[in-house]
Amino acid sequence: MIRFQNVTKRFGTFTAIDNLSLDIFEREFFALLGPSGCGKTTMMRMLGGFESPTEGRIELSGKDIVGVPPNKRAVNMMFQSYALFPHLSVWDNIAFGLRRDGRPKADVEARVAEMLKLTRLEKFARRKPHQISGGQRQRVALARSLAKAPKLLLLDEPLGALDKKLRQDTQFELMDIQEKTGTTFVIVTHDQEEAMTVASRVAVMDEGKLIQVATPDRIYESPENVYVADFIGDVNIIEGRATPEAGGEDDTYRIDWAEGETPLQATSATRFDPGQTCYLAIRPEKVTISAERPEGALNAVQGKVLDIAYLGNISTYHVELTSGTVIKAQTANTRRISRRSFTWEDPVWLSWTVTGGVLLAG
Amino acid sequence: MNRLSWFNTVSLTLGFAFLYIPMLILVIYSFNASKLVTVWAGFSTRWYGELLHNEAFLDAAWVTLKVAVFSSSIATVLGTMAAYVLVRGNRFLGRTLFSGMIYAPLVMPEVITGLSLLLLFIGIGLDRGVLTIVLAHTTFSMCYVSVVVSSRLVTFDRSLEEAALDLGCSPAQAFRLVTLPIIAPAVISGWLLAFTLSLDDLVIASFTAGPSSTTLPIKIFSAVRLGVSPEINALSTVMIAIVAVGVIAASLVSKRSLVRQQKDEQEAARAQ
Numbered sequence: 237m238i239r240f241q242n243v244t245k246r247f248g249t250f251t252a253i254d255n256l257s258l259d260i261f262e263r264e265f266f267a268l269l270g271p272s273g274c275g276k277t278t279m280m281r282m283l284g285g286f287e288s289p290t291e292g293r294i295e296l297s298g299k300d301i302v303g304v305p306p307n308k309r310a311v312n313m314m315f316q317s318y319a320l321f322p323h324l325s326v327w328d329n330i331a332f333g334l335r336r337d338g339r340p341k342a343d344v345e346a347r348v349a350e351m352l353k354l355t356r357l358e359k360f361a362r363r364k365p366h367q368i369s370g371g372q373r374q375r376v377a378l379a380r381s382l383a384k385a386p387k388l389l390l391l392d393e394p395l396g397a398l399d400k401k402l403r404q405d406t407q408f409e410l411m412d413i414q415e416k417t418g419t420t421f422v423i424v425t426h427d428q429e430e431a432m433t434v435a436s437r438v439a440v441m442d443e444g445k446l447i448q449v450a451t452p453d454r455i456y457e458s459p460e461n462v463y464v465a466d467f468i469g470d471v472n473i474i475e476g477r478a479t480p481e482a483g484g485e486d487d488t489y490r491i492d493w494a495e496g497e498t499p500l501q502a503t504s505a506t507r508f509d510p511g512q513t514c515y516l517a518i519r520p521e522k523v524t525i526s527a528e529r530p531e532g533a534l535n536a537v538q539g540k541v542l543d544i545a546y547l548g549n550i551s552t553y554h555v556e557l558t559s560g561t562v563i564k565a566q567t568a569n570t571r572r573i574s575r576r577s578f579t580w581e582d583p584v585w586l587s588w589t590v591t592g593g594v595l596l597a598g
Numbered sequence: 599m600n601r602l603s604w605f606n607t608v609s610l611t612l613g614f615a616f617l618y619i620p621m622l623i624l625v626i627y628s629f630n631a632s633k634l635v636t637v638w639a640g641f642s643t644r645w646y647g648e649l650l651h652n653e654a655f656l657d658a659a660w661v662t663l664k665v666a667v668f669s670s671s672i673a674t675v676l677g678t679m680a681a682y683v684l685v686r687g688n689r690f691l692g693r694t695l696f697s698g699m700i701y702a703p704l705v706m707p708e709v710i711t712g713l714s715l716l717l718l719f720i721g722i723g724l725d726r727g728v729l730t731i732v733l734a735h736t737t738f739s740m741c742y743v744s745v746v747v748s749s750r751l752v753t754f755d756r757s758l759e760e761a762a763l764d765l766g767c768s769p770a771q772a773f774r775l776v777t778l779p780i781i782a783p784a785v786i787s788g789w790l791l792a793f794t795l796s797l798d799d800l801v802i803a804s805f806t807a808g809p810s811s812t813t814l815p816i817k818i819f820s821a822v823r824l825g826v827s828p829e830i831n832a833l834s835t836v837m838i839a840i841v842a843v844g845v846i847a848a849s850l851v852s853k854r855s856l857v858r859q860q861k862d863e864q865e866a867a868r869a870q
Contacts (some may be wrong), residue, residue, distance in 0.1 A: 286760055306763040319761035323779045332775075333765030367862045384765065 237262040237420060238283065238388065243292035245278055245444075253289070256443035265414050265421045266433035271430060271467075275444040276424045280390050283422065284313045293427065307336075312386040316393040318377035320365040322467040326354075326376050327361040333384045354413060371402050378410075382417060391423040395430060407433045428468050432456065440464050456519075462596050465517040465564040470552075472523070472563050474500070474516040478508035478595065489595060491516055494559040501534045504595035518593035523565035525553055525578065526585050533587040539563065541582045553578065555586055621838060627832035635826045645832040655833060658817040661728060662797060663808035665813060669735035670792035676736070677743025677792075678785055682773075684744075685751040703741045711738055712805030719806065734806040735799060739792035745789060750784035783852075790848070794841070 238260040245253040252275045260266045268276040270598030281287040282294060285306035293300050301309060312333070320329055328349050334344045352358045355375040358367050365376065374394065381389055394410070395403045411434050414421050425431050431438050432452040439449040440463075448460045461467035462473060481501065489508055491500040493516070502516055529536055542562060543554040546569075565586055566573045578584055602610070632639030649655060684697045703711065724730060729742075758780070762772035778785070800815040807816060814837075818830055842846045 284760075284764060286763075306760070307766045308769060311764075312762070313764045315757045317755055317757050319755065319757040321761075321776055321780075323757065332762070334830055336766035336771070364862070366859060367865065381762075397623070 237297055239265075239293075239295040240279075240420075241293040241295070243282070243289045243294060245275075245282065245287065247471060249465075251443050253282075255292075256444065256446055258439065258446060260420065260422060262420055263418055265411065265434055265436045267431035267436050267438045268422065268424045268441060269431040269467075270441035272426055272534070274441045276426075276441050277369055277392060278444075279441075280313070280392055280422065280424045283388065284311060284390055285309050288595065291386065300556045311390065312381040312384055312388075313390040314377050314381040314394050315390065316396060318365075318373050318397075320373060320376055320380070320510045322365050325362050325364055326357060326368070329365070329376055330380045330383050332380065337355060337384070341351055347383055351383050354382070354416070355379040370397055371406065374398060374406065378413070382413070382419065385417070388420045388422065390570070393425055394423065395425075395427075403430070410434055432468070442467075459596070461598060462515050462517065465594065465596065470520050470564060470566075472518045472520065474518070474561070474563075474593075476514060476516065478504075478512050478514040479510050480508070488590065489514070491595075494557075494561065497537065497557070499561055500593075501590050502593050502595045503591055506595070506597065508594050508595065508597070510521065512597070515596045515598065516593045517596055518588055520552060520564040520566040521550075521568075522588050522592040523563065524587050525555070525565045525567060526587065527534075527577070527582075529585045530587045535592070536587040537563070538583065538585055541578050541580055541584060544578075544580065553584075555584060560562065604807055608743045608846060621847055624831055625835045625838065628828065628835040630831075633828065635828055635831070638726070645828040646836075649829055649832050649836075651849040652829065655814070655829070658812050658814045661731075661811050662814040665728060665731045665735060665803075666793050666796040668833050669796045670739060670789050672732070672736045673740040673743050673792045674785060674789045677740040677788060678747050678781075680740070681744040681748035681751055682777075685748050686756075700741050703738050708738075708799075711801040715802065716805040724805060726808075730806045730808070731811060731813065734802050735796040736791075738799075738802060739795045742791050743785075743788035746788040747781065747784050750781050755780065787848075798832060819850045 238258075239257040240256055243253055243256050244251065254275075256275075256279075268279055270276050283296075285301070285304060285308075288302055290506050291372055292394055294302055296309070296311070318382060321332065323383060325331065327348055330348045331344050334347055339347075348361075354360055354386050357372065357375055357379060360372060361374075365373055368376070375395070375574065378394070386496045391410075395406055398406060407430060410421075414434075423431070423434060434457075435452060437449065438452055438455050440447045440455065442463060448455060448464045450458075455464060456468055459468065474491070476491040478491055480491040481488040481490050487503050487505060489502055489504060491502060491514060493500060508514055524530065529538075539555040539557040541553055542556045545552040545554075548569070550566050550568050553567070555563050555565060557563060563586055627635060627638075629641050629643065630638055631644065632640035656769055680700055684700065686695065687693070712734070715730075715737065719726060719730050719733075754777070758776055759772050761778040763769065767775060799813075800819055803813045804816050804819075807813060814821075814833075818833065821827065821830055
């Protein structure tokens with residue numbers, strides 16, 4: 237439905253978007269994720285019509301939309317600051333876009349009523365934006381941008397101003413509304429948890445380039461490079477040299493990673509040449525911590541507990557290996573007031589399976 | 599309420615005495631029964647009555663009012679447009695120069711402004727009258743309006759305009775339906791400022807006024823040169839009263855709306 241073709245955007249000498257191509261499909265909930273300054277907001281502003289690309293094409297439903305002003309696009313945007321009109325009531329804010337289309341009065345009223353119902357704002361229709369709470373304002377902004385039933389809704393850090401609890405509730409509401417209305421949503425966020433929760437597909441961006449575009453679970457479980465692995469969630473990265481395992485399966489590699497430590501083993505779908513530098517990325521929850529060396533474990537290293545972070549539902553152990561490397565391991569606190577098995581300075585074994593980690597080239 | 603220390607009381611009294619004793623004397627003498635300004639001969643309102651029958655003063659007052667209304671309205675439109683372009687417009691060549699130049703008349707000595715306008719009007723052969731005073735007043739009050747409006751526009755959230763465009767407004771509609779209502783208080787206070795500046799201007803008006811179009815300040819000034827009459831005291835008192843009522847009303851209105859907005863915001867925060 238949306239197609240970026242070799243889009244480049246420069247501001248003076250600064251390249252915000254660098255020769256980027258991307259397809260976004262109908263009815264998708266698509267997230268642009270990246271640190272601030274990575275170009276995600278520029279992408280969104282180009283879709284909204286507030287910026288035009290220096291080079292390349294942007295198509296919406298097969299038509300080139302470069303040069304079409306914002307008021308002529310079937311695209312609506314929900315602004316980070318919400319941008320509610322302070323001199324208009326909630327009702328008039330939502331009706332604003334509908335009135336510009338010159339729709340009959342009855343139509344406008346019916347549509348506004350529908351939007352108020354969808355966002356559960358019926359009680360606040362007559363209030364001014366400064367007379368309602370932050371969460372309500374956010375819903376007004378959403379209702380206003382959905383009122384014209386756009387083909388595409390752009391959301392710029394829509395939940396940034398809400399506190400954590402409210403944000404989580406609102407995320408589910410957003411997904412619900414997206415499903416009900418069938419609109420294509422493109423959300424810009426720097427919060428990886430938010431992107432993972434709401435989106436059906438996530439694009440991780442950095443310095444004006446797409447690093448990886450995939451579903452949330454693929455982004456998390458099989459990142460394509462160290463940047464993505466590191467940006468999304470918590471991860472241990474072990475640098476080493478890969479050698480194809482002679483006796484094992486075709487895609488098993490031996491990783492020599494530190495003097496005096498047993499080599500590790502990992503599988504990889506991508507090929508590594510013998511002796512090639514590689515990075516093994518392992519999520520902390522895939523690392524098992526135990527007092528004895530687990531029998532039959534192919535990857536097991538020994539160390540002592542350096543730090544314990546108790547987070548309620550889980551605990552993260554920071555374990556220092558004899559080589560000095562620190563590895564994080566997570567265990568779920570499934571039992572209430574369980575006796576803590578390990579404490580500071582305890583010698584422990586860390587182990588993970590051959591498929592537990594991802595082998596990356598860089 | 600804290601009580602003031604003696605030092606603060608003295609400073610306050612001195613300051614206010616300095617500011618208001620001259621005006622107070624003027625007001626008191628306007629109720630003097632005597633024809634001699636400096637000799638008190640009992641309370642009377644006869645000068646207010648005579649003022650009503652003084653055609654020359656009334657004509658001058660009417661001219662002044664007309665000039666003030668027209669010049670401040672034109673200055674508000676032009677000043678707002680200039681402020682909008684300078685704050686909002688895309689970067690264009692010489693923008694910094696232009697924004698500097700719009701403030702320059704603020705510090706220009708009035709005599710110079712008046713003289714240059716006079717030369718211009720003579721040069722293009724425009725007869726001096728109400729029209730030339732309106733033009734002259736528009737010229738110098740426009741930059742005050744533009745200063746007031748641009749300081750509001752600088753803090754104006756641009757995404758409000760973008761939201762209006764996004765919802766289907768043309769740029770002109772976005773300005774009329776969103777920007778203008780929100781910056782209206784600044785525009786109104788710009789208008790009020792231009793209006794009062796025009797009301798009390800003497801220097802520029804005396805350069806640009808013709809024989810048929812004397813404004814009140816010119817009239818008062820020339821009358822005073824022949825000797826202060828109690829009538830002028832009465833006229834001045836009326837002007838003080840009008841200005842005082844205007845200022846008090848404006849501050850009450852703005853304070854009320856501020857208090858109401860704060861109350862609303864507190865309630866909204868509690869409801870969350």
